[in-house]
Amino acid sequence: MPAPHAQEALTVSVFVQRFSATRRGARLARRLATHRLDLWGFPYGTPASDTVTLVVAELAANAVLHGRVPGRDFELSLRYDRAADVVRVEVSDTHPGLPEPPDPAARTTDAEHGRGLLLVEAVATRWGVTERTGPGKTVWAESALTT
Template identity: 65%
Template sequence: MLARRLAVWKLDEWEIPYGSPLSDTVALIVAQLAANAVLHGRVPGRDFELRLVYPYESGLVRIEVSDTHEDWPDASPVPQPDPDADGGRGLLIVEAVAARWGVSDRIGPGKTVWAEAGRP
């Protein structure tokens, strides 16, 4: 997925090397949130937006994925999918590996799902 590749490339520019625990965690979060935006947040003629923020002093990378769909995922607690289901685990994965995550308004239609990951 292009979003994941762009994210780890940007992290490497910020001196968070490929394959490091933080890079791998951010890549996993980006992959899950981008996949959710494509599968559940798609509005015909519109795409999703990926934004990464890394204030070095905090040690946290903030991942924001915005889409134009009005439905919001529930950030507390994430429902457990049917054990036999093929999907439905993306936000469970994000919840497990992120320091914290949530959903917020965005300018224009839709919402932003965000997560933060930090150095261990």
């Protein structure tokens, strides 16, 4: 009889990759996330793929724009729990500052920036920020994929 944790290993898939903290790195993170979702059974253009891809795009852009430390990369982690039908997105950077909470007033202004975490908040089931080992933080979001 297999060990109890062997069953869990079959229901959880993980993708982890580091990217340069550049616009090109953020774009590649988004594209690879979309590809990984397709491999996990969520084809490009489906609501589940679009939701997770949007979360990855916003968190990766924030890591590049606000969390960038020269010479340091950011890390993207995707964790798909088939049993719970949830994808957890984590983007870690080495900048020590925590992101500002979303400003609801940004919804009504003409500002060009400041809506990324509002978008994440709107489409994710839940999200947050945690400290990480070493310098920096991890911004995470979970999306329920049940339709």
